[in-house]
Amino acid sequence: MIYLEKRPTPSRAWALATPLLAVLATMIVGGLLFAAMGKDPVLAIRTIFWDPLFGEFASYTRPQLLIKAGPLILIAIGLSFGFRAGIWNIGAEGQYILGALTGAAVGLAFYPSESRLIFPLMVLAGALGGMAWALIPGLLKVRFGTNEILVSLMLVYVATNLLAYAALGPLQNPEGMGFPGSRNLSQWSASANPELFTGTGIHWGVIAAGLSVLVAYVLLARHAFGFAVRLAGQSPRAAAFAGVSPSRLVLTCMAISGGLAGLAGVFEVTGPAGQISIDFNVGYGFTAIIVAFLGRLHPVGILLAGLLMALTYIGGEMAQLQLSLPAAAIQLFQGMLLFFLLAMDVLTQFRVRVRSGRAQAPQAVVAQPKPAQGTH
Amino acid sequence: MSDVLLAIRGLTKAYPGVVANSDVSFDIRPASVHALLGENGAGKSTLVKTIYGLVRPDAGSMTLAGRPYTPAEPRAARAAGVAMVFQHFSLFDALSVAENIALGMENPPPLRDLSSRIAQVSREYGLPLDPRRTVGDLSAGERQRVEIIRCLLQAPRLLIMDEPTSVLTPQEVDILFGTLRQLREEGTAILYISHKLEEIRALCEEATILRGGKVVATCDPRATSARQMAEMMVGGTLKTPARATIAGGEVVLEVQGLSAASPRQHGMALRDVTFSVSRGEVLGIGGVAGNGQDELLLALSGEMRTAPGMVRLGSDPIGRCSPSERRARGLLCAPEERMGHAAAPDMTLTENAFLTGRVRERLARGGFVDWTGARSFAERVIRGFDVRTPGPGAAARSLSGGNLQKFVIGREILQRPEVLVVNQPTWGVDAAAAASIRQALLDLASQGAAVVVVSQDLDELMEISDRFAALNEGRLSPARPARGLTVEEIGLMLGGAHGMEVAHAH
Numbered sequence: 001m002i003y004l005e006k007r008p009t010p011s012r013a014w015a016l017a018t019p020l021l022a023v024l025a026t027m028i029v030g031g032l033l034f035a036a037m038g039k040d041p042v043l044a045i046r047t048i049f050w051d052p053l054f055g056e057f058a059s060y061t062r063p064q065l066l067i068k069a070g071p072l073i074l075i076a077i078g079l080s081f082g083f084r085a086g087i088w089n090i091g092a093e094g095q096y097i098l099g100a101l102t103g104a105a106v107g108l109a110f111y112p113s114e115s116r117l118i119f120p121l122m123v124l125a126g127a128l129g130g131m132a133w134a135l136i137p138g139l140l141k142v143r144f145g146t147n148e149i150l151v152s153l154m155l156v157y158v159a160t161n162l163l164a165y166a167a168l169g170p171l172q173n174p175e176g177m178g179f180p181g182s183r184n185l186s187q188w189s190a191s192a193n194p195e196l197f198t199g200t201g202i203h204w205g206v207i208a209a210g211l212s213v214l215v216a217y218v219l220l221a222r223h224a225f226g227f228a229v230r231l232a233g234q235s236p237r238a239a240a241f242a243g244v245s246p247s248r249l250v251l252t253c254m255a256i257s258g259g260l261a262g263l264a265g266v267f268e269v270t271g272p273a274g275q276i277s278i279d280f281n282v283g284y285g286f287t288a289i290i291v292a293f294l295g296r297l298h299p300v301g302i303l304l305a306g307l308l309m310a311l312t313y314i315g316g317e318m319a320q321l322q323l324s325l326p327a328a329a330i331q332l333f334q335g336m337l338l339f340f341l342l343a344m345d346v347l348t349q350f351r352v353r354v355r356s357g358r359a360q361a362p363q364a365v366v367a368q369p370k371p372a373q374g375t376h
Numbered sequence: 377m378s379d380v381l382l383a384i385r386g387l388t389k390a391y392p393g394v395v396a397n398s399d400v401s402f403d404i405r406p407a408s409v410h411a412l413l414g415e416n417g418a419g420k421s422t423l424v425k426t427i428y429g430l431v432r433p434d435a436g437s438m439t440l441a442g443r444p445y446t447p448a449e450p451r452a453a454r455a456a457g458v459a460m461v462f463q464h465f466s467l468f469d470a471l472s473v474a475e476n477i478a479l480g481m482e483n484p485p486p487l488r489d490l491s492s493r494i495a496q497v498s499r500e501y502g503l504p505l506d507p508r509r510t511v512g513d514l515s516a517g518e519r520q521r522v523e524i525i526r527c528l529l530q531a532p533r534l535l536i537m538d539e540p541t542s543v544l545t546p547q548e549v550d551i552l553f554g555t556l557r558q559l560r561e562e563g564t565a566i567l568y569i570s571h572k573l574e575e576i577r578a579l580c581e582e583a584t585i586l587r588g589g590k591v592v593a594t595c596d597p598r599a600t601s602a603r604q605m606a607e608m609m610v611g612g613t614l615k616t617p618a619r620a621t622i623a624g625g626e627v628v629l630e631v632q633g634l635s636a637a638s639p640r641q642h643g644m645a646l647r648d649v650t651f652s653v654s655r656g657e658v659l660g661i662g663g664v665a666g667n668g669q670d671e672l673l674l675a676l677s678g679e680m681r682t683a684p685g686m687v688r689l690g691s692d693p694i695g696r697c698s699p700s701e702r703r704a705r706g707l708l709c710a711p712e713e714r715m716g717h718a719a720a721p722d723m724t725l726t727e728n729a730f731l732t733g734r735v736r737e738r739l740a741r742g743g744f745v746d747w748t749g750a751r752s753f754a755e756r757v758i759r760g761f762d763v764r765t766p767g768p769g770a771a772a773r774s775l776s777g778g779n780l781q782k783f784v785i786g787r788e789i790l791q792r793p794e795v796l797v798v799n800q801p802t803w804g805v806d807a808a809a810a811a812s813i814r815q816a817l818l819d820l821a822s823q824g825a826a827v828v829v830v831s832q833d834l835d836e837l838m839e840i841s842d843r844f845a846a847l848n849e850g851r852l853s854p855a856r857p858a859r860g861l862t863v864e865e866i867g868l869m870l871g872g873a874h875g876m877e878v879a880h881a882h
Contacts, residue, residue, distance in 0.1 A: 224740045235720040240679045241711060242731045243699035
């Protein structure tokens with residue numbers, strides 16, 4: 001009989017190994033999926049994981065890696081604080097949109113000025129816009145006890161409608177011959193967020209993502225705020241006893257996650273995307289949730305997970321183009337990654353034991369009824 | 377009929393890293409009350425779980441009334457006539473007494489028949505209980521009666537009781553003992569687990585003492601002093617706490633008309649609680665758990681805010697202050713629940729030292745944690761209070777209950793509090809650790825701090841308190857000098873026997 005035995009302390013080795021195992025399991029099951037669809041599984045996996053880095057179009061795809069990973073990492077770092085503290089901001093996608101909208105709106109208000117202050121001002125406006133959007137569920141939770149998961153998620157749909165309104169209305173390019181979408185911000189030098197080093201894909205958003213990893217690491221390891229976040233997530237009552245104010249923590253975590261999502265939005269709209277358009281958002285805010293968990297809510301883990309996720313994005317696109325795999329199969333593949341990660345998580349908390357017969361059966365049960373716990 | 381009901385021979389049970397029972401042998405006679413004694417971790421729980429079919433032994437055998445007895449599960453144990461009342465009750469608050477009892481039965485009779493059976497057993501054994509009442513409204517003592525009657529309906533040959541009196545007032549203890557003596561007269565054997573040695577001397581004829589999983593002694597409690605039994609449990613001599621009393625210190629903590637709803641569901645609201653403590657004084661607050669102890673601690677620690685003037689430190693109103701502000705002013709607390717409230721189980725001792733030591737030990741500079749300082753503070757606590765652990769890097773949950781409690785109490789004491797409030801300081805702690813914790817509290821008081829001890833253990837309160845007050849249904853009695861209080865007086869202060877009026881109504 002196989003059963004699970006709870007470890008006295010979570011295993012560090014397994015905590016590091018499970019993400020790798022999850023990637024491996026995703027490759028195997030994903031390969032089976034592709035095989036069942038009549039594609040060559042080895043070729044498909046190679047196209048997704050290998051070709052973007054070392055294939056024949058690598059000089060084009062490699063910069064894309066950082067362009068895609070930047071916003072994912074930036075948003076995921078912000079989310080990780082809340083997730084560690086048990087505050088579930090699911091609406092980073094909306095905060096990302098709002099950041100892009102407020103940033104673009106502030107910049108376009110000065111068009112066609114060429115002041116050097118415009119870009120920093122846009123960045124600030126974007127962060128504040130995302131922050132404000134995230135503080136709506138935060139304040140509602142603190143004041144009225146609403147569920148931040150639902151409110152933040154629903155505000156994503158509000159944000160997409162705002163985006164469509166802005167792209168067709170107030171932010172529409174007056175010289176755009178009636179096409180939806182704003183002026184191109186990446187071609188207006190005052191607002192452009194260009195590639196800083198040719199051929200790398202690095203723009204200001206990627207720099208910001210790198211900085212966020214560093215700052216988050218220091219905050220979590222050495223700062224009282226990081227301690228409060230970890231404590232509140234592990235033992236809320238101990239946090240209250242230590243003097244951590246739950247409301248303040250909710251608002252701070254929402255503000256951080258919203259602010260970073262907003263930053264990602266404004267860097268995207270001034271750089272790779274270039275303009276506010278109806279289909280500006282491509283799901284970075286949702287994918288970042290996966291990235292945050294894949295990276296175990298640890299800054300360095302998130303850095304690696306963001307790069308991996310970007311790889312599957314780019315590889316997935318290549319697989320769609322070259323092997324004509326449907327987009328749904330690629331999404332399924334990405335979903336598998338999170339599924340396996342969560343499933344493998346069991347191994348850090350529990351040890352798998354095999355024993356013959358029915359001896360020891362009572363210990364095998366994960367949750368014992370209360371009376372059986374005795375006096376220890 | 378043989379002279380032995382349950383014979384235990386060579387029971388051994390090992391868990392990874394610890395031998396819970398090692399070659400345990402003893403006999404339980406019919407019509408007797410047999411005490412099982414031992415410190416926490418001595419193996420009592422594993423032993424009774426084995427008898428009740430919850431744990432399978434690695435080696436050894438049991439015979440019940442001359443026949444081999446190997447219960448595979450509690451149901452088999454019950455079928456063989458073994459019943460058990462657990463320390464933690466398994467009852468549904470929303471259901472009535474009769475419904476709760478029916479849920480535990482294999483083939484429950486119609487509810488009306490069951491109710492009359494319950495009423496009958498309740499009368500026969502002097503355990504007042506109305507089968508129609510909702511369990512959520514019952515006191516802890518009454519809930520225990522539900523569990524006992526649930527057992528008695530099976531007419532058991534052996535009844536196991538695990539720490540039954542920890543939730544009872546002295547009057548309720550008397551009622552319980554009456555019932556147990558009556559059961560003994562009728563031929564039932566009772567295996568009685570407790571660490572209250574005076575109770576065991578009053579009730580039991582035989583005692584088996586476990587230490588480190590082994591039977592180290594057997595004795596007749598009626599002919600053995602409590603001190604002797606305690607020393608057999610510990611395997612050494614015990615020190616009685618000693619102190620130098622300071623008289624007439626100034627009042628430091630004053631609680632005036634404190635009323636507050638409980639922040640928790642099914643919690644107890646505080647009603648007009650008033651008391652004060654002076655420098656050098658130990659105020660004992662007794663009462664059965666669930667009568668507002670947790671709420672009182674939350675109101676003092678700052679986790680629950682009140683009107684400013686309800687809590688005063690020195691002369692400053694601090695009812696609105698946060699836990700950190702109160703710590704800065706010198707009011708420190710140690711809550712009852714060690715894991716998850718006083719300490720974060722998955723964090724290291726260093727991190728847990730920082731948890732409350734941040735303000736007074738100046739462990740954060742500009743918001744950045746001084747982990748080196750936190751580590752050395754944790755090391756001082758570990759050394760000063762004899763906390764058995766590999767080091768400050770160990771996770772809190774790897775410590776035994778007693779060791780973690782020493783750490784939690786030591787962490788507060790080493791911060792030199794003006795006022796220290798502790799809730800159940802020795803709950804679930806073995807005798808030696810409990811003695812050292814009490815001594816540390818007395819030492820703190822003799823250095824001029826005011827100490828408030830909230831506890832269910834009346835012996836403990838009588839031993840260390842200068843004044844005693846009782847918390848009952850969220851109200852606090854006026855404090856009285858502890859010296860010279862009789863058990864009856866204390867019992868009445870605690871609200872007498874909960875639920876007696878129900879019995880008289882029938």
